[in-house]
Amino acid sequence: MPLIRFPQPAASEITPKEVFLNRRRFMAAAGAASMLPALPALAQNAAAQKLTAAPGPFGTDEEKTPYDAVTGYNNFYEFGTGKEDPARNAGSLTTKPWTIKVDGLVNTPGEIGIEELLAFPLEERVYRLRCVEAWSMVIPWVGFPLAELIKRYDVQGSAKYVAFETLVRPEEMPGQNSRSLDWPYVEGLRMDEAMHPLTILAVGLYGEVMPNQNGAPVRLVVPWKYGFKSIKSIVRMSFTEKQPPTTWNIQAPQEYGFYSNVNPEVDHPRWSQASERRVGDGFFAKRIETLPFNGYGEQVASLYAGMDLRANY
Ligand SMILES: Nc1nc2c(c(=O)[nH]1)N[C@H]1C(S)=C(S)[C@@H](COP(=O)(O)O)O[C@H]1N2
Ligand SMILES: [Mo]
Numbered sequence: 001m002p003l004i005r006f007p008q009p010a011a012s013e014i015t016p017k018e019v020f021l022n023r024r025r026f027m028a029a030a031g032a033a034s035m036l037p038a039l040p041a042l043a044q045n046a047a048a049q050k051l052t053a054a055p056g057p058f059g060t061d062e063e064k065t066p067y068d069a070v071t072g073y074n075n076f077y078e079f080g081t082g083k084e085d086p087a088r089n090a091g092s093l094t095t096k097p098w099t100i101k102v103d104g105l106v107n108t109p110g111e112i113g114i115e116e117l118l119a120f121p122l123e124e125r126v127y128r129l130r131c132v133e134a135w136s137m138v139i140p141w142v143g144f145p146l147a148e149l150i151k152r153y154d155v156q157g158s159a160k161y162v163a164f165e166t167l168v169r170p171e172e173m174p175g176q177n178s179r180s181l182d183w184p185y186v187e188g189l190r191m192d193e194a195m196h197p198l199t200i201l202a203v204g205l206y207g208e209v210m211p212n213q214n215g216a217p218v219r220l221v222v223p224w225k226y227g228f229k230s231i232k233s234i235v236r237m238s239f240t241e242k243q244p245p246t247t248w249n250i251q252a253p254q255e256y257g258f259y260s261n262v263n264p265e266v267d268h269p270r271w272s273q274a275s276e277r278r279v280g281d282g283f284f285a286k287r288i289e290t291l292p293f294n295g296y297g298e299q300v301a302s303l304y305a306g307m308d309l310r311a312n313y
Contacts, residue, residue: 049208049209050209051118051122051208053142053204054123054124055123056123056125057125058127058198058223058299059124059125059126060128062126062128062138064126064138065137065138065139065280067206069137069279070205070214071213072087073135074086074087074213074214075131075227076175076213076215077180077181078167078173078175078183078185079175080174081175085175086212086214087213089175090211090213090216091212093169093172093212094172098113098114098217098235099235100117100218101235101236102153102236102238103236103238104163105156105239105241106239107153107154107156109153114203117201120148120149122143122144122204123200124140124141124207125200125202126138127198128295129221129227130226130227130276132256134271134273134277135276135279136276136278136279136288137279140206141200141202142204142205142207143200143202143204143221144201144203145197145199146195146201146220147194147196147197147199155239158241159191160190160191160240161189161191161241161243162194162237162238162240163187163239163240164186164187164220164234165186165231165235165236165237166184166185166186166231166232166234166235167184168184170183181251182247185247186244186245186246187228187229187244187246187247188244188246190243190303193222193300193303197299198223198300199220200220201218201219201220201221202218202221203217203218214232215230215231215232215233217233218233218234219231219233219234220234223294224262224296224297224300225259226261226262228248228260229246229260243258246260255268257312259304259312259313261292261309262293263292263293263313264292266313274289274290275288275290276290
């Protein structure tokens with residue numbers, strides 16, 4: 001039993017919550033380890049580095065999805081299309097060194113390293129992430145508003161959108177050797193969506209550095225949109241005048257639009273969006289009602305005033 005591999009925080013760092021989380025995770029991991037000796041989450045835990053984060057705004061007090069579900073049930077096609085593939089395969093990703101290239105309609109293009117991103121004042125934001133596949137999770141992300149990063153650049157007035165790109169490195173991302181999607185994975189936001197205080201760049205979750213399968217070392221989290229807008233392992237951010245292409249819209253334009261706001265009234269062509277299953281709840285747990293804008297309507301509905309959200313889905 002590899003007990004020794006669990007990091008021991010210095011006594012000065014221990015808060016009651018961390019003690020609780022560590023103990024809970026330790027017990028879950030110990031239980032799982034006896035059944036599944038090669039559980040990838042264990043390797044991730046062993047390397048996990050703690051992050052210091054102040055409690056941030058907009059949090060939900062719904063029960064958090066357990067760590068093992070958050071890190072064991074993922075969509076990250078660069079590592080395979082199965083929900084357990086990312087946890088199994090993402091250990092191979094090298095996340096240091098890491099930079100995001102910032103270019104396009106900006107007078108001060110450049111690159112920003114992960115060390116600088118980790119130096120932003122970090123907050124814990126307990127947000128829901130709802131996948132278009134009608135499952136959802138409640139995750140204590142660690143990150144900072146994307147607006148804080150964008151404000152550091154002299155963006156030109158003609159910029160209307162921000163485009164994002166994920167790393168392409170097939171040697172470390174086995175899913176990129178298949179054509180399951182066009183690589184790189186790309187996403188985009190309108191400038192006001194990108195600047196909205198709910199939109200964060202996340203560098204961790206559950207108080208530790210982002211597990212590879214969740215989009216290490218830095219990903220977007222846009223909580224009022226379907227999960228696929230929350231692009232992982234970002235290496236480029238470009239300011240554009242034209243609406244940028246987005247992966248799922250390229251893949252299936254009849255199913256996925258640019259906006260992709262959570263909308264229980266606009267069904268996916270192949271299934272209803274009216275309700276969802278909370279990952280980690282038992283198989284027989286009652287489905288929960290999906291809320292417009294994933295429950296963040298009060299904060300973001302005004303961004304879409306006057307738009308037909310059935311056409312702009
Ligand atoms: N680069 C990249 N980003 C991605 C994806 C992906 O396959 N590749 N999947 C998206 C989808 S469909 C969802 S639901 C969320 C899942 O995030 P999670 O696995 O951390 O819960 O990531 C999104 N970001
Ligand atoms: Mo998704």
